[in-house]
Amino acid sequence: MGIFKILGLILFLIISYIAFVVVVPPLNLPKNIPTIPFYVIFLPVIFPIDQTELYDLYIRESMEKYGAVKIFFGSRWNILVSRSEYLSQIFKDEDTFAKSGNQKKIPYSAIAAYTGDNVISAHGKVWRDYRNAITKGLQHFDDAPISKNAKLFCNKIKERVQNGQVSVHMGPLSQRLALDNISQVALGFDFATLKHEKNALHELLIHIKKQIFHPFFLTFPFLDLLPIPSRRKTFRDIARFRGLLVKRVQDQLINNYKFEQTTFAASDLIRAHNKGTIDYKQLSDNIVIILVAGHENPQLLFNTSLYLLAKYSSKWQERLRQEVKNVTDPKALADLPLLNAFLFETVRMYPPLNTIINRCTTKVCKLGMDIVIPKNVYVGYNNFGTSHDAKNWGPTANDFEPDRWGSDIETIRKNWRLAKNRCVVTAFHGGRRACLGEKLALTEMRITLAEMLNQLKWSLDPEWEEKFTPAGPLCPLNLMLRFKENVAK
Numbered sequence: 150m151g152i153f154k155i156l157g158l159i160l161f162l163i164i165s166y167i168a169f170v171v172v173v174p175p176l177n178l179p180k181n182i183p184t185i186p187f188y189v190i191f192l193p194v195i196f197p198i199d200q201t202e203l204y205d206l207y208i209r210e211s212m213e214k215y216g217a218v219k220i221f222f223g224s225r226w227n228i229l230v231s232r233s234e235y236l237s238q239i240f241k242d243e244d245t246f247a248k249s250g251n252q253k254k255i256p257y258s259a260i261a262a263y264t265g266d267n268v269i270s271a272h273g274k275v276w277r278d279y280r281n282a283i284t285k286g287l288q289h290f291d292d293a294p295i296s297k298n299a300k301l302f303c304n305k306i307k308e309r310v311q312n313g314q315v316s317v318h319m320g321p322l323s324q325r326l327a328l329d330n331i332s333q334v335a336l337g338f339d340f341a342t343l344k345h346e347k348n349a350l351h352e353l354l355i356h357i358k359k360q361i362f363h364p365f366f367l368t369f370p371f372l373d374l375l376p377i378p379s380r381r382k383t384f385r386d387i388a389r390f391r392g393l394l395v396k397r398v399q400d401q402l403i404n405n406y407k408f409e410q411t412t413f414a415a416s417d418l419i420r421a422h423n424k425g426t427i428d429y430k431q432l433s434d435n436i437v438i439i440l441v442a443g444h445e446n447p448q449l450l451f452n453t454s455l456y457l458l459a460k461y462s463s464k465w466q467e468r469l470r471q472e473v474k475n476v477t478d479p480k481a482l483a484d485l486p487l488l489n490a491f492l493f494e495t496v497r498m499y500p501p502l503n504t505i506i507n508r509c510t511t512k513v514c515k516l517g518m519d520i521v522i523p524k525n526v527y528v529g530y531n532n533f534g535t536s537h538d539a540k541n542w543g544p545t546a547n548d549f550e551p552d553r554w555g556s557d558i559e560t561i562r563k564n565w566r567l568a569k570n571r572c573v574v575t576a577f578h579g580g581r582r583a584c585l586g587e588k589l590a591l592t593e594m595r596i597t598l599a600e601m602l603n604q605l606k607w608s609l610d611p612e613w614e615e616k617f618t619p620a621g622p623l624c625p626l627n628l629m630l631r632f633k634e635n636v637a638k
């Protein structure tokens with residue numbers, strides 16, 4: 150046999166092997182739950198279909214019937230769950246369904262280099278050390294910077310309106326707001342992207358986010374192992390960004406002669422590092438994750454809130470405007486029934502983190518009564534599926550109805566707590582690993598939306614195509630809004 154025939158045969162075998170691994174789930178995965186065809190996950194790359202449509206067309210029926218499905222994602226077959234009983238089991242049994250983030254799943258990837266081993270993805274004692282260090286700072290924070298930034302944000306929009314700009318692209322502007330909020334509230338420095346148009350750290354962040362969240366490399370992370378020059382540069386840019394960020398935080402806090410009295414989450418991380426509880430890499434990883442989770446997730450929820458207020462402007466925008474009109478104390482916003490019911494319903498309708506697959510089974514186990522899962526299988530959850538399941542939310546599960554949460558604040562709060570405890574809203578996870586930033590994110594939403602409702606009125610740009618993001622984080626895609634000043638203040 151000639152050399153070309155041998156090479157051809159080897160190539161054929163390699164391609165067949167890869168095709169087999171991608172097309173068919175491993176034979177040891179449970180047979181009593183359906184398989185979503187492997188190509189489904191690639192459809193949004195080819196067709197203009199968003200992730201809510203994808204769910205309705207290809208996943209919903211199987212998911213609602215069985216509560217769990219096999220799905221190809223991130224170069225491997227996984228089990229994706231949406232039934233609340235199963236979620237509750239996964240959230241409780243941390244030892245069996247152990248957190249295993251990108252640093253373990255795809256340690257060679259750019260995304261793993263960016264966020265490292267952090268409080269969201271770590272497991273066991275390491276996780277407890279991280280969580281102990283940052284909990285206080287994320288639960289007790291000063292909301293004054295949020296109010297100040299909300300005003301700066303409204304001024305930015307008003308400047309654009311006064312300059313004759315018809316429509317505003319919300320993504321970049323809301324990212325600046327979210328970065329300034331988290332840096333001032335949790336990291337002890339001011340990113341200052343609302344004050345300065347040109348900002349080197351921000352530009353570097355925008356650049357590396359584009360590279361990290363490139364759909365192709367997210368789908369096939371093993372490509373990061375290849376010596377592709379542009380990807381090597383991405384790794385260097387990530388290292389530079391992380392170095393600059395941590396230095397900025399340390400300089401700001403350590404040069405602060407009152408450092409010992411500062412109560413930022415970052416101050417406690419530096420203290421844990423000084424005591425030797427965490428090393429320098431762990432300090433850096435957790436500072437980065439506070440910045441990443443702390444700006445991206447609120448940014449998504451904020452854009453979705455603005456979208457829903459624009460879409461239901463005559464009903465919800467007007468009702469909320471009347472409710473917040475005379476409230477001067479930002480803390481009092483937490484007691485307003487309409488504003489809070491609106492936010493909870495927004496989180497239910499469009500959970501910012503839709504699909505999260507970062508747990509790996511540590512032993513053979515049973516999900517529910519009869520789904521047997523082998524060891525070392527990735528298990529994840531689908532928040533959109535859970536909060537749109539008629540079994541949990543009745544026949545109006547797909548409708549935007551803030552009134553479903555109740556009409557007085559005590560009932561609304563009780564229903565929110567119950568929904569989280571029963572795992573029928575899992576947007577902020579639950580149990581011991583519940584999101585540490587929920588309070589902060591909701592505070593940001595209340596303060597910023599109230600300021601905007603007082604100062605501005607907005608509607609959807611008629612040119613904007615009403616679509617959500619095709620994959621990954623869930624929010625309106627490239628949202629464009631039209632603003633005018635609220636002259637009847």
Ligand code: HEM
Nearest residue numbers: 269439442443446447450501576577578582584585586590
């Ligand atoms: C709308 C905003 C937010 C949403 C929807 C959200 C959602 C979530 C979810 C789903 C998880 C669990 C992730 C998993 O299963 O692996 C989580 C964990 C976490 N979130 Fe958030 N988050 C938000 C805002 C924030 C903010 C502002 C911070 C502040 C830094 C934050 C910090 C954290 C931390 C530290 C954890 C890890 C908790 C642990 O495992 O102990 N989040 N969040």
